[in-house]
Amino acid sequence: MEKRLPIKFFEKRIRDEQRTEGGGSQREDSWILHGDALTHRSQQLVSNMSQVAATFATRKQEKRKLPMVVATTIVEDAIAKSHRGQVVDLLDSDRKSNVIGIASAVQLDEPSNVSNPAKGDKGPPKSKETRRLLSVVTTDELILRIKHALQDTQNFAKLISAIAEIEPFEAQRVDYNPDNRLYRIRLIDYRDPHTNTLAQNLFKAKCHAHGIKIERETRYTRDMNLYRVSLDSMTNLEIMLGFEGIFSIEEAIPIRMDMDSLDDTLVPTAKQPVEGETYPVVGVLDSGIEKNKYLSPWIFRAGEEYYEGQYQDRGHGTMVASVLEYSDELNGTDDTAATGVMMMDAVIVPDLRKETVYPEDIIDNVRDAIERHRDIKIWTMSVGTIEECAKNSFSQYGIALDNIADENNVLIIKSAGNSNAFLYGDEHERITKMADSVRALVVGSIAGEKGQYDIAEIDTPSPFTRCGPGPAYVIKPDLVAYGGNTGRRPDGTTTMTGVRVLDRAGMVARAPGTSFSTPWIARIAAELNHLLAEDFDPLLIKALMVHNAGYPAGQRMNMEDKVKFMGFGMPPGIRDILYNSEHEITLILRDSLPKSQFINILEFPFPKSLVRDDGFYRGQITLTVVSAPILRASEGAEYCQSDISVRFGTMTGIKRRDTSKPMILNPYGSENGANLLREDYYSKIILGVTEEKAFAKERTLLRYGKKFHPIKKYAIDLDEMTAGNRKKLLGKDRKWYMRIEMLCREAIEREFRETGEKLEQEFCVLLTIRDPEGKAPVYNEVTQQLQDRGFVYSDVKLKNEIREYVRIEKDSNTD
Incomplete structure (x- = not known):
């Protein structure tokens, strides 16, 4: 569904003026027949x-x-x-x-006669x-x-x-080549997760039934599954062409390999920054970036080197930078908006074969690099310890990263860490120390391809990726991206199917690890920061990415495992983050809240077009809360000392309250309010599904909205509410409300009482209301209600020079 309508900021209820839009006209085109x-x-x-x-x-x-x-x-x-x-x-x-x-x-x-009209000759068919x-x-x-x-x-x-x-529709035919038995098949993308999964399963079953071997299954993009199959005869080709879910089939031509590098002809074209154009900026905290022809033009200033040249090995940092700069070109994705990203190189780790380094050395280097370049706001960090985080206490290293982020107002994108436990049949290791940072966005890995002996199915957690939760059951990793796959051959040797990267020489190579999923997420964060015409706001950037993230389709993992390994999921590209379709709307409330107050938005906008013929509301609601909790290292598992809680639901109306009575301070409140973000309002059967329904792949279950978690996400489908609760809570005459409160632990309340400082909490709430049937004019109706009910609101503001670029429709090449 096309997304062209900008998401919106709104403020607490203030009566103010609003804006309007105009329209246009059209005339008949000359090609219309009569x-x-x-x-x-x-x-x-x-x-x-x-x-x-x-x-x-x-x-x-x-x-x-x-x-x-x-x-x-x-x-x-x-x-x-x-x-x-x-x-x-x-x-x-x-x-x-x-x-x-x-x-x-x-x-x-048809052949034309343009070759010699006088003789009536017809040219060859074109x-x-x-x-x-x-x-x-x-x-x-x-x-x-x-x-x-x-x-x-x-x-x-x-x-x-x-x-x-x-x-x-039928896939175009291809001639069978007896000298090459390998063919590449792409299945139809039905734009429905359940149907796509069914098509994949039917295809695999057909191959198995006819003895056709699938050599490799690869996800190149979100909507393209490719299978390399071995066809021994023309008969097998006809069998494949007869499968109803085939989009295309073509001969698979091998490329010339040299060890783990690919032929030069597959190297992407070296990009050059355009003079006068601005680009997103990322600081790369790693082993150093080789200044080859592909990456050198994008290193925009002298970096920081904490080790002399003879003690450096820039291989790892170069591969990380290549994903940051060329991920789309190398791995067949289409998620970036800008044509490039400028990088600042910080060599914070040496060649570990030549120099011993400790975690605190890394922390010192990180702090120094960031403090020297405070204008760089997004930093990617794919190095760290191998120590597993504790269950109930945050590591010194993670706390240090939080401190660095707060003091310098930056966002660090940190890898979750890798583990070899899968090789020995051991349980998955939890995220590493440093990756237990509360302020950082921590990134795990999922598989984008599956080789013959690889363990992970496509779009499931990579075997090596570390899992959550973090200390105090905080959800970590926060997000995931493609980072490769691994497995074991029958002889016991390890297989690796890494993502495509550039090595120091500029050759395409393969590299697996959370090191290479992390810069992918950093690129999205940097583009958001670059596109938004706002002061740098790490809470807003984190909220936008988490809110729009989802679990890839076709998985059969229970929700607890999805959250454990993938956090809140994988974010989409920039276009899908910043824009809505006409059947949905995303509202952003960015504010701070003092301990002595709460926000109670009565008569919250909700579209009446989502009332069914039977008189009950329907629709899907996604609500994300990202806060910057007050942190205190001394409090152990209670490191997060403050919290933001949100209730969103229905009420019968607004009631007057008697403020003359003790403890009653507010003259108005909700009457018979019901917070629809409560898990017990919904069918337990529905809450236990895997991917049988499209919305299940995005749902982070309500039980994960725990107190004192810096990120919470709720995703509900009103059709999944139990019949009794639907009748009681979703009637067309009920009104909607949102209530936002700050919660604090005793230690921080006591501290602020003693100092006399104002105790307050910054937060960002994102709310999306969507019609899953794609019928209701949700966007226009909610916008009208915002205006009618006196809210100050505005479209998300983008910088003028890039607004039109971001809004390019995906099929604009047909114009």
């Missing part, structure tokens, strides 16, 4: 739909398990998004989001690429609705003119 040409096109498309209907009927009779996919070819002049709108509306005319993507096909034109909208068809009613519209030449001339052909 008369006989329009009639002929209409008849052709109706005939197409008759064939679609016949194929759909056959599939139903055969009881196919995957949805039927239809390819709608758009005429060249109508490829632009502004012209495709009616076509998409047609394909979605059952009020479902049926369009799942765009496919290209190469077709041969190939051209056509764009096809792919959509799913699940009902006969939708087919009839489409067919009816295509017959209506009076009202739908533009729609009919925009479509060249409609046909059941």
